[in-house]
Amino acid sequence: MARLEYIPEPTATSIREIDCPDLGDPPFVTGPALKDRRIAMISTAGLFTRGDRPFVGGDADYRAIPADVGENDLLVGHVSVNFDRTGYQRDRNVMFPIDRLRELAAGGIIGSVADTHFSFMGATNPIEMEAHVAPVIAQLNADRVDSVVLLPV
């Protein structure tokens, strides 16, 4: 449904007109074979763990999510009401596919799953987010992560 023609107005126009920064040619790094990669997820659903500080409008920072976060302890804090939450309410893997990633690791398809994952809140100016990426990179490096799956909503 996320083809723009299926998104109802006025949301479709708002999405179409979002200012996207010109970041130039994409950087591109190679890495090990998939079976040897250590993978983290970064969501922009404004996910946060129960008891952590929820996101409010304009927050460009992030929340860390331990890989073993309980099913009852991961919440959606994104300020936008223009995306579906009912799928997540039935199955968190719709936004945060931790169970699928674990299954791939158990099957030897990927090397391993990171100990910590992260969430920003979309609908935030990406230029403002950039200032908060450095500590995420430091934690990914400390966790020996070489690959990230980005999961917007």
Add this chain to the structure above:
Amino acid sequence: MSALGHYIEREGIATTIVALVREHCERIRPPRALFVPFELGRPMGSPNDPALQHRVLAAALALFDAAKPLIVDFEEGDPDRQGIDGWTPPIDLPAVADGLSDADLAAALRAETDVIWPRYLATVENQGRTAVGIGPVAPNEIVAFLCRSLVDGVPSESADDFRPQYLLRFACDDLKAVYSETILSDPPYPNSRQVADWFWTKTAAGLILRRLRRVCLDHPGRGYQFVGRMFIMPAYLARRLEA
């Protein structure tokens, strides 16, 4: 989100994105993107469909083998787009009359949640999880908080580390989640538009949030106005129901 691909890959960590808006990807050009046709909020497709979720994840991870930046389309469609013909919610709620005063609408919400709340608690117990609880107002205080906000006025200050309009925003989100989790506890599962149509047009909860949205829009403070404009009701429904 695509921008994060640039920022992270610049630091030597490979990225692949499961993208819901192809147009944004084409403008920002992340290193690797899988465009999926699912509804906003569901990058991995359908809930409780691990086979589909595996296919999406496998397709996104396969892009790590690419030799150069690329955007690829996921080849399947959205299985949840159609919804269920003739769906009705699996719960009988007291009818809500038109044109109620604020006090009577608050009473209607309390009567309605007398029915919803035990079903919600049973759902949480059965499933072992809930997405309710994003703000500092305790779940069992949400209804009283929202009724008070309508009848006595929205809060002008907050004892918590949030501006008062965010207490209202969090409570509105939580109330919506109580209702949707309750009616989605068992199959058949409607799609999100069917749930939203029911909530916003048939329940006292939806009507009270619509009225609180209007209170926010008419509030002298810009913070409340912004919350009313952006953070209570989906824009497509506000256009359809509140124009």
